[in-house]
Amino acid sequence: MRRLFTVFLALCLFSGTLAAQAPAAAPGERELPAGLIVPDAAKPGPGFDADKATQSYIDLLTPEQRAQSDAYFEGGYWLQLWGFLYGLMICAVFIVSGLSVKMRDIAKRISHRPWLYTAIFGALWLLASSVLSLPWALYTEFYREHAYGLSNLTLGGWFEESGKNLLLELIIMPWLVAGIFAAVRKAGESWWLRAGIASFLVLLLLIMVSPVFINPLFNDYKPLPDGPVKSAILSLARANQIPTDNVKYFDASKQTTRVSANVSGFAGTTQVSLNDNLLNKTSLPEVKAVMGHEMGHYVLNHAVRNLAYISLVLMFGFWFVHKLIDRAIVRVGTRYGITERTDPAVLPIAVAVFSFYMLLATPVINTIIRTAEKEADLYGLNSAREPHGFATAAMRLSTYRKIHPGYWEEVIFYDHPSGYDRVHSSMLWLQENQELATGQP
16 A cells, blocks of 8 residues: 555656656747748649648748657657556555545445435545546646647646536536446446447537537637638638538637637537637638638538547447456455445446556547548638648647657547648649639738
């Protein structure tokens, strides 16, 4: 037990050491200049070559910018492994210290109803997990992001947003935990199937309510003022038969230096949103290119399609837990007072098994998302007809995403096409459609 907490303390100190050693970067040193960028080799003409045009965009990054981008993104590969191991250690703390059993006993003293005491246990587990995860979260979400010039949050602002996230999780997660254990009790051997179906429905509901009820808790959404940007976005929406005139911008600059946008919701909640970084740091062709991409997600029903695929991945994850949990209880749980899968105290063991499955499933999930992103890239190029705008936007993202990975590196770790892929797609489109491009200088 003492050795376990020694390891925990060492990891806390390790996260602080990593934060201190991460290379500092001011946003101005990392970012490309504002406005549309069209290198000479990327200008259309009779001798236009997509490969040479792509390389001219890649060369916009200085060696220092590219090295820093690679370091940030490749460091994320290791963060996935260390985050998984850190999570396993937290699960071990719950089991070995007896904390999980104590929380179950507290919950049962409050209520003898299985639904309610399981939900109470879920809330206690979430609170304790948040405390144990704090050192890792501080490093990965605050110190590291600041070290690479990607965050504008103060420490107080980070704690405020983390607190809001925790409150939302406390409202939702305990009941999801209670629902899963209810399925285990009532459905027996088929609980994983019911849990998988329920996960689809819950995630679908969150997609519907997030634009209206959740996102405004973290950012101030305002109607986009009339002007060329709004006119261009509404024109794209009408041309692509997106049923909304609800175009808003939000103050993401208080949190991050990144640019982003989305078309979210459905069934009356459809909303086009773009952050103030996109408005302030980019050109109209870039905004049109980005919004064409986002509208592609909407028109191609990527939200529901991806949700269905990922729900299947989650369902297999529940099946994976179903197959291994009894064995894990026998090998680990019984010596610490956990004897059956219907006991809420088994949750840390189940989470450890599920986390291992999700680590193995990372390439599958990334491929599902990356495939949809590629489709939206091509849709956006054909709808917005702004190849230089899309290439410039892709280069902006490449200041914190490794621009030219190897094949397997992209398959395993990338949930979006690489910067090289996106720029090359833009230049191929331009090569074949020079007379249609509107973003030419």
